[in-house]
Amino acid sequence: MLSRAAAKTIPELLHSSKSLFLPCSRLVFRSGQFSRVIRAAPIRSFSIGKLGSKYERDPRFAVLEQKDRDFFKSILPPEAVIEDKDDLEAFNEDWMKKYNGQSKICLKPRTTEQVSKIMAYCNEHRLAVCPQGGNTGLVGGSVPLFDEIIVNLSAMTKIVSFDEVSGVLVCQAGCVLQALDEQVNKSGFMMPVDMAAKGSCHIGGNVATNAGGLRYLRYGSMHGNVLGLEVVLADGTVLDTLSTLRKDNTGYDMKQLFIGSEGTLGIVTAVAINTPRKPKSINVSFFACDSYEDVTKMFTYAMRELGEIVSAVEFMDRGAMEVVLKHLEGARDPLEAPHPFYVLIETSGSNVDHDQEKMTSFLEKVLTDEVAVDGVLAQDNAQARQLWHVREGIAEACARVGAVYMYDLSIPLQQLYDVVIGSNERLRDEAAAKAIGFGHLGDCNLHLVVYNNKYDEELVAKMEPWVYEWTARHKGSVGAEHGVGRMKADCVHFRQPEAVTRSMFALKSQMDPNGILNPYKVLPSKILPKFE
Secondary structure, eight states, X not given: OOOHHHHHTHHHHHTOOSOTHHHHHHHHHHHTOOSSOOOXXXXXXXXXXXXXXXXXXXXXXXXXXXXXXXXXXXXXXXGGEEOOHXXXXXXXXXXXXXXXXXXXXXXXOSSHHHHHHHHHHHHHTTOXXXXXXXXXXXXXXXXXXXXXXXXXXXXXXXXXXXXXXXXXXXXXXXXXXXXXXXXXXXXXXXOSOOOTTTTTOBHHHHHHTTOOOTTHHXXXXXXXXXXXEEEEOTTSOEEEEOOOOSOOOSSOOTHHHHTTSTTSSOEEEEEEEEOOBOOSEEEEEEEEESSHHHHHHHXXXXXXXXXXXXXXXXXXXXXXXXHHHHHSTTOOOSXXXXXXXXXXXXXXXXXXXXXXXXXXXXXXXHHHTTSOSEEEEOOSHHHHHHHHHHHHTHHHHHHTTSEEEEEEEEOOGGGTTHHHXXXXXXXXXXXXXXXXXXXXGGGTEEEEEEEESSOOHHHHHHHTTHHHHHHXXXXXXXXXXXXXXXXXXXXXXXXXXXXXXXXXXXXHHHHOTTOOBSTTSSSOSSOOOOOO
């Protein structure tokens, strides 16, 4: 609880343009709550991964000491406290090897009570914390920037309950998405979210980043599917909103605060989520188009002709296809000749004959109308998986090219591919660099990937902030489904008005006054007017 003296400073702080962490320190030092004299670390600067951008460590945070290590070992079993430098490497670095931190310890609690004790201790002693799930993110949100204590939830894998009538699943946050899907499949249900990283990502991380995925068009977002959460706050308080009710309007819907907050407001430890019935009939088709205009027509045709059974409409350009064919094991071109663009369409329904008839009719119509120039309809599950393998494997294939810069953007459908064209124009003098595009047509979500043979600051300077400015001018969002993390923390003003950003600062200061939860992430280093 903030003191009255501290609370009076909030309006002043909300109108300050200085760093996020300075307002927090004002609140902290005036509140007089600390029983321990903090030995702050000297200011150091580290590069963020291979990009070389410099950020200074917040000197308010304490440095890990032996007594801190001893405390953690007193509440966790030996195997749950990782201190070996080599063992820590996997937790300090993201899977694309773009962002890396300097943490000296990783904690792997098994229970909410253990997470609560960890957070209460860290809050009292001002030790910064980096919550971590499957570490499959693309924006640096799940790895420390400096020496933050990593709290990895991979040991929290218990399925608490599953209601086979309502389809409501309750589980701990460390459960892997694919494992959950396989479990509920046994009862005729499926997880509402699906993505290429499903074999590694955690449901808690999906919630924390408000993950979208491949079937967002059909099943919607985490905001719409999550029924309840259990969350540990910065001071160790356990916030139990783990409701399994579909309707509950008793006061504020607190769980929504934590969906998409990326561990900056609290650590999600358990989730109650609605799971839809698994469809009896699934059809997957793959088409080729000669232009992006025809790609948008394909989407229009799909929604008009297949509307009630459409579950995914994905696209990729030829550049993405070439990367997949060259770098993804087991991938092959579904069509005989190369084409500029490709569209994958999936339908999910309850009547096999009805759905197949509709898909076959659709294929004939788009080919007759010359919206598509070629196409193939999967004849069995194996062929369907092969088609999806091409689309889902793009990110993995890109990671094998060399240096990769990935931008996750929401852009109005008609202009969505223009930014790829513009990117290649800006990169025309870079012999080894190329921009490719793929993504979710139904969500107007583009994944713009720039790959190069090495990480290059000059190349970054050509792309940033241009790509964010371009997106803002076209009424888009610089963060669609991958989150903000560290990569886009200082790009929030390209989408959000200043008043909204100030409200975010106020919320963070109230819920985490010491600023220990995932610092340097999500919120910008300073408040800027919205880019126009």
